[in-house]
Amino acid sequence: MTEPLDRMTLTLTVNGRTIKVAVHPMARLLDILREEIGLTGTKEGCGEGECGACTVLMNGVPVLACLTPACQVDGAEVVTVEGLAKETLHPIQQAFLEEGGAQCGICTPGMLISAFYYLEHPECAENLREALAGNQCRCTGYTKIFSSVRKAAERLGKTIPEV
Amino acid sequence: MPEASLLDFSVFNPRRLDEALSLLAEEENVVPLAGGTDLMVTLETGNLSPCRFLNLMGIAEFQEPFSWCDGKLRMSPLCSYRDTRIDKDVATRYPLLVRAAREVGVLAIQSRGTWAGNIVNASPAADGVPVLMVYDAEVELRSTSGTRTVPLCDFYRGYKEMDRASDELVTGIILPPPPEDRIEYFRKVAPRRLQAITKVLLTGYLLRSDDRIEDCRIVLGSVAPFTLRARETESILRGSVLDSETIKAARAALQGEISPIDDIRSTAMYRRNVAERLLDEFLLSASPESH
């Protein structure tokens, strides 16, 4: 009979780099990123899926790293905030910098991932408000985040509905 | 960092359904794991007793979210809210599914959370279950000893109690085609617009010929120990003329059926009043005058 696993070797691609780590199969993707791989850009604000600070893309789709267990990440492609900039900042990062989209910055990694996803797939939500509703920010009141995303959209040549 | 020690937990990763079913039949303390959006929170808060998870994500038979058979829609147990929102056919034929899906958490929850998980999690505040009930969904349960289906409306017995044996897996959710020309209603009342737990929810449809109600479904969330199909209220409405008298009677019947409570999220008084107002809003919106 099959034995249940309490250790597994996980293979995943993070920001284009393939990585193997040995972890508990219920370890959170959040801890794997932060502690095993050393990518501390992804933040923990609640550990319960509510705040969105841990948002990453998994196979191209936004998920909450605090709710995603290792056993469901095997073979996946993950993109974190550290993976947004290539040679230069991604337009969404540049816009956040210029327009005041980041204040204390703790929500920013998750916010950027959700905004990045929305700009790639504006059809995923009715508007920006819906697309970012899972990323809570206590500093900005969101106004500057909206203007940041609009600016990035312009630079990327995308049209997004008014908020 | 989870409150619970992970050492108390382990995981099975079956690749096929029969494998999963035998594990469920033969092993102790096995808990199916779908999108994990409920289970990971319970684990994090230290409210889960030691167990072995049965990771459903890798099961070959579950990979297609939808299939159609005899005009019925079959949803796989891994079908997520996101799958539902992006499938045009489903959106056209079962619009309430999309309306509910849009209001379950936010995008990042919808990409992982499943309808089957919502059913088995059995929260009275579930947002997926009510619309499935409106569409007369049937739950397909399978174990090594066979397959059976149960109408979702009859699935719950009490708070978090349901008609599912511990060796049974939900293997599908089956939706018959709903009647044509029905008027649908869905409203989730929560402390904010998105990412919020329901305080009161009312959804349903109504089928009218002239001013007479031919058929209807009325389902409520968060006003009883489990998602409530308001059968009494429906029976008052069915066959009646949709007028203010009927609405009044329906409102009264609804009050008799619901049993909301005070908790940290709201009050019984509020839930009672709002449930009735939602019913009123629904029925008025379905009245001949408003069409």
Add this chain to the structure above:
Amino acid sequence: MNTKETLEPVESEEAPPIIGENLPRPEGIRKVCGTALYADDLKFDSCLFGRTVRSPAPRGRVRHIAFGEGIPWDEFVIVLPDDIPGENAVTLIEKSQPFLATSVRHIGEPVALIAHHDRALLNKALKAITVEIDEEPAIFSIEEALEGKEIQYGRDNIFKEYRITRGKLEEAFSEADHVLEGVYETGAQEQLYIEPQGVIARADPKGEVTIWGSIQCPFYVQKALAPLFALSPEKVRVIQTETGGGFGGKEEYPNLLSGHAALLSYRAGGAVVRMIYDRREDLFVTPKRHPSRTRIKSAFRKDGTFLGLEVDFVLDGGAYPTLSSTVLSRGILHSFGPYRIPHADLRARVVFTNSTPYGAFRGFGAPQSIFALELHLDRVAHELGLDPAELRRRNFVKKGDTFPTGQVIKEEIDLALLMDTALKKADYARKRKAYEEENRKNPRVKRGISLSVFFHGSGFTGSGEVMLGSKAAVRLLKDGSVEVLSANVEFGQGTNAMFTQITAAILGIPPEWVRIHQPDTAVVPNSGPTVASRTTMIVGRLVERAARRLRERVLEEGGLSQGYTGEEFRETAKRLAAREEFREEAQYVPPPDVHWDEQRYQGEAYSGYSWSCDVADVEVDMTTFQAEVKHFVSVVECGTVVNPIIAAGQIEGGIAQSIGYALYEDVHTERGVMVNNQYTNYIIPTTADIPSIEVSFIRFPLCNYGPFAAKGIGELPADGPAPAVAAAVAHALGYRYINKIPLLPERIAAVVLEEEETAA
């Protein structure tokens, strides 16, 4: 140091163009790349994790702490009160709570500490500990405290009391055509910074303590930890890590938390100990905004002239004094608003209860008292048949008028202009009428619009700044750039950009050549805490003065002539920095005409005020009783705006928090502790709930003491939104006033339904 210096108001000087520019925040690049390091991101080769054993009872003596079966206790580091090397009390304004209690005063109070390198085992161990308490009766409300039930502090459960009087209030009442009384209540509010509290400590037994953490006031932590370890302050080094929001929540609590982590480290022989709270623990134990109850009685002439004001302002302080006395002080000093009031009697008290101690939160007492006054004025206007804006217009203070504190307004302020600008932007007059029409016809949705006008004092109250005597410094670095040294932290509000702009402006160099040293008590001078809207006006001015001195010296010693280019400055700076430490410091000196009488509570409570008018446009859904803000306008006067995007961002963020305060945020307590202490159960507005927010700045003629005549804005936006929203909701509901926030749908429902019932 040049000692013979008085501080004159800055006037007439043309600010260089960098002042008022939208310099992107210097640390922003790290924030958008995910490389900024917050406490939990720091790596140490090996470390222990610490947790706190807490009281299950609100009051009583700890009889026994039982360490249960099945845990290898000998592997754990355990700290009990007896293990504390120095003084077991957090030093703040006065000695406040113990680091570890032997006799508890609230649920959740720390009684012991444990640490282990295995977090899973640590959590399991914590569950295996039982704290047994000989319980005594406890009190949980302002009423119980005032009734004198179970006296637990002083003679009357009152931590602190203030009284401000002016004129003869009886005369106002006998002269008045209209007298109105009201009681206004506000609930506790959680800061909900997205980064929970967290510190890392190393306390090596040789007698040196180092703290890294998410901290607003590094020197407070130093001051609290030195007596705990019986060390001199320099032996305690506190380094602020990138801080993911604070809003006051990380003003005082890090003292206690740092003490805990350091005690564990000390017991562990100097091993590094991490204590990063998870969200549930953070919500459960950290201080929140004080709940308040304000009784107001006002006297008016029927033409709307304000004659007299009586205020009885009471705060629930919780179980320890913490910062409550200063919160109370700021509360009462903002309780009379920007109005001319000839007769006033203002009384303020903060009481003891067996609740988790309440603490600092943006606004610091002012949001509570302003809520009461501004909503009260809306009611007065309604009763007098005046538009609420009109009532205010008739009573605004002007230059030469006097506050009840005796402070004479010296600035050319024009509050009518401020208000009218806001009203116009909000289309107030038209909407106010149109909504009343619409509401008559539409039973399902009711709309309303109203306003608030208010001020917020910059800097510490009264003689607070003199007592602090803050210092900031500027120095040349070897590469010719200039570094600012201060203890004022960046936690989102823009300290780094603001100091950079001021320094670049004074030295005439590009902002890229200005560095900000991370606040580290071993390196930076004590420029005081990052609180009280003081960073721009008070500390910014110190940075400005230090930079001016530095410039003079560079000119003199470097042989640079006026009108130098940035490049020339840099070359000279390199040369000078290579020789020796080249550093200039400035220390706070009070403006010459600012006096404060602490005994009578009279005088210049604040040397500078920022002014604002908010207009809230709301909608109430009568099916669900949910109120939502649809549009929000705020016009702000804060002198020179150093960085408009950052300033507007501060205002917008404060407004969003305060809309939360008004409508959504409910700290649900049972026996004095928060029971909805899960992120999912404490509701703050998201992108989907926040209205469009329109912020603009106007400027009164300059006269101020900040750098380039800039004033503080950090707390201002916490003051006005709640009463504007509550008044707008009352307008929507046909002048049914609900005097208690948050205006949860349940609360609105109760009022509307009761009325429906009486009508039926």
